[in-house]
Amino acid sequence: MDKDNISLEDELKAFIVEALELEDIDPSDIETDAPLFIDGLGLDSIDALELGMALKKKYKLSLGSNKEENKKYFYSVKTLADFIRNSQV
DSSP states (O other): OOGGGOOHHHHHHHHHHHHTTOTTOOGGGSOTTSOSBTTSSOBOHHHHHHHHHHHHHHHOOOOOSOHHHHHHHTSSHHHHHHHHHHHTO
């Protein structure tokens, strides 16, 4: 796939699978609006830490200490993409 034509959401799906080594999941299996934790993709708090660190490194994000706010950013691929877009303005 041409990197110029890939959406940030699709890039994030592939990044999540790679960063968390989700061997049984294809990026196309991840729904953009589905929750990443518990009910949706089923990630846990360890995954959240690993994903947060990887995202901070790749996208130069600055995550605050407000857990509730961070939960909103990490709710789904869509909310993560929106957060990244708004952080890079």
